[in-house]
Amino acid sequence: MENKTIVAFDLYGTLLSTDSIVKHLGQHFSSTTAQSISKSWRRYQLEYTWRLNSMGRYDSFSNITRNSLRHALAEHGEKPEKDVIDEILRAYDSLSTFPDVPSALGQLAHRPEITAVVFSNGTQDTVTNSVHHSPDLSPHRAVFKEIITVDEVRQFKPAPAVYAHLAQTIGKLPSSQMADLWLVSGNPFDVIGARSCGMHAIWVDRGRRGWIDAALPDLQPTAVVHDLNDILTVIQ
Known part of the structure; x- marks a missing residue:
């Protein structure tokens, strides 16, 4: 090289585009809620990485992505089943x-x-x-x-x-x-x-x-x- x-x-x-997950979230939540969850999810995903850096701690980005999704869902009062969360995370891979x-x-x-x-x-x-x-x-x-x-x-x-x-x-x-x-x-x-x-x-x-x-x-x-x-x- x-x-x-x-x-x-x-x-x-x-x-x-991390916003492209909105389409999949819309299969489980209203359009407005799906858009809001997507923005919160991305915000917490990044915030968690910065927090861990500041604390000298590390967790895999996969775990951070799951945990920040759970945070965003809870913030919106949503409590989907584990299989729904797993499905959303699989969609994040595409x-x-x-x-x-x-x-x-x-x-x-x-x-x-x-x-x-x-x-x-x-x-x-x-x-x-x-x-x-x-x-x-x-x-x-x-x-x-x-x-x-x-x-x-x-x-x-x-x-x-x-x-x-x-x-x-x-x-x-x-x-x-x-x-x-x-x-x-x-x-x-x-x-x-x-x-x-x-x-x-x-x-x-x-x-x-x-x-x-x-x-x-x-x-x-x-x-x-x-x-x-x-x-x-x-x-x-």
Whole structure:
């Protein structure tokens, strides 16, 4: 990989739309409740990873996803049977992509100078299942040369050790070669984590809100795009 441009794609919230679970939730709850549960679920899923990082604790992303779903359901006064929860979690393994993803990955397949990898908080099994089972993403899975997760590090984004693990896995030195790597993410916390470690990072701002994250005001994305297809004009 040393002579190629390395581009690491975040999965959930960048390639796969976590909001696409609403359709499945709608089979069990009202439309309004399904949308609200989906938003709470995602919020708690991320919040749990940050809490665990802060406490120096670790649990698998699969467990976090289950526990945050239970939290969101309880918050809405919903108490479905275990088999319903299991069914919802299985559906989470086959989320839909954002509309711009298939065409962007189709273009990427014709750019041999770029090596693309998936880089996710998820477990190896969960991420592999998602990539292979998503009806929109699975036809393009060959674009990704590797799936890199946080399992071995036992920390979550945006912990510095996670980005160092990415670099080491693809044969780069975290101490001096982070600038050789590009991250593509729709999650501001991920973008800032990568930039803090010296990586290039493209924020996918599909909502066209503009960069407003102020956790570290001196850190900005290398570039902002509104459509995933535009990343190829940024990465030359």
